[in-house]
Amino acid sequence: MNDTLIADAADAQVRRTATVESAREASAIQMQGLHKRFGRDTVALDGVDLTIQAGEFFTLLGPSGCGKTTLLRILAGLEEADDGRLAIGGRDVTEVPPHRRSVNTVFQSYALFPHLSVRENLAFGLKMRGMPPEEREARVAKIAEFIQLGDLVDRRVDQLSGGQRQRIALARALVCEPDVLLLDEPLSALDAGLRSQLQVELLRVQKRLGMTFVFVTHDQQEAMVMSDRIAVLNGGVIQQVGAPREVYEHPANAFVARFMGHDNLYPVSARSGNRLTTPLGELIAEAPGEGGLLLIRPETLDLLPGEVVGDNHLPATVAERLYRGSHAEYRLEIGETTLQATLNNRGRRLPEVGDRVTVTVAPEDLATLSE
């Protein structure tokens, strides 16, 4: 297993260096059959195979306890896998200790050294690598300018706010110019406004540096905004890997669908060709797939006033409306079944609670999943 991984990586390396600049290519990550358990009963990772491309903003997404943090810690070298191999830039690092990996981490608690000034915190990694002081100073000054730290470098760590600490922690990791940067829910301790501001900042930094970022979060909105690709994990197993649109619009299974925020899942009780029988009524899907659950995304629905008859036209009653300005979220009742719909506010009349409406959906927007 080990041999093939290295051979594959070496092949890939040869192919890539021929085409793209090689510096960035040092940062592709290959994981093969990673297993990890804690104690006797807790399985954190149950066979993870994953390839992360060089220069990618890659997100590990899942609920707490899904194994995403364990996977990140294995990448950092802070945790050792029970089984499986890990290669970074084609080099097998499964048993390499953290201080000898060209990987740096932005920790959730930031983990800034309290006995050091901000400047000394930033220089810590370079100093440990034995870089001479003048060069260190220059690198720290450069990163301070890049992250726009301004006069923060002369402060003490305990004088910093949460957002400032977060940026120092990011700068402290980036200044080492690692092949891969790992981020363990780095924004989760911040309030919403600061959080979205730092999301944008982090994304810009990553695009400008072209560095491989592996980001851990439990927030699917954050994952979709930030990522080139997302891996959704549950129970130590990867459920789906794909671009944000793929994962959101075509979830691989019911777990991914629910985790991405979809509530409109209905059992298919019978089917003939493209016609699916569901608790909502009979619906036509263009390419229904083989699954037993029908997924209807709220934003693919349209509401027509009054009763209109036709294929994929369902009579419904408005049970609830949440007006959000740019759009409105509806809870509709079709018989005993409820259905969520989102309507853009494009100046037309928005149906009110109690209105009788007709829900329509295009056949190409319907697909089924397995549980």
Next chain:
Amino acid sequence: MRKRTLKRGLTAFWWLTLAFLYLPLAVVVLFSFNASNSAATFTGISLRWYHRLLGNEEILSAFANSMVLAIVSSVIALVIGCLIGYGMYRHRHRKLGWLIVLIYLPIVLPDIVFGISEMAFFVQVHRLTGLLQPGLPTMIIAHVTFQVPFVALIVYSRFVGLDPTLFEAAKDLYATPAKRAVHFMLPTIKPALISAFFLSFTLSVDDFVISFFTAGPESATLPIYIWGAIKKGVSPEINAIATLMIGAVAIAAIISLVFSRRRPA
């Protein structure tokens, strides 16, 4: 109205407690400056007893013994206690509660039991091997044994108060185990180490019982000298020694307190 009375009562109680604690010490300090020989009447201020101290070979040698004992034992206890404290921290997730009790035991054990045990042990070792004749070395070993638990607990509690991800951050930032110790752990626990050193120093200077049982004929410390001297009656000289000791211990204790409270900057 009633609230104010209560507040005044509490204030009075506070001053009474302070007086109860410090009045005896104040008497000793005051009489160390007494111009006359009397232990009952204060006749005027003079430094004659302090001058007498400086001329007394026995006292000077006892003072030197006390200092050597306190400093050497504190340094040794600091090194051993620091390692034990770190070990306790590193393995805190294992079921090692009993080990902590073992560390606490010397702290709660009566000094006299501790002193007699140490003496009996040294006598046995000396009988079997010829080593460890009672003297400064045995006293140092004895003092180290009661100082180590304090150092270990101070260092341990300092580590427990740290964000555990700091250790991981140091690893992640390319620090080898040796560099982690030098550039992260030692600087981080420096206040705790200073505090532990001065606490050990204070404990050692204060100790009479354990020193008494483990001392040799040449290694009398100040407390042992005082104990011997007052058998002949309390001379004003003793007041002067006591005053100096109060001063020294108070300074060490204050340094220890200041550093135990200091968060690293």
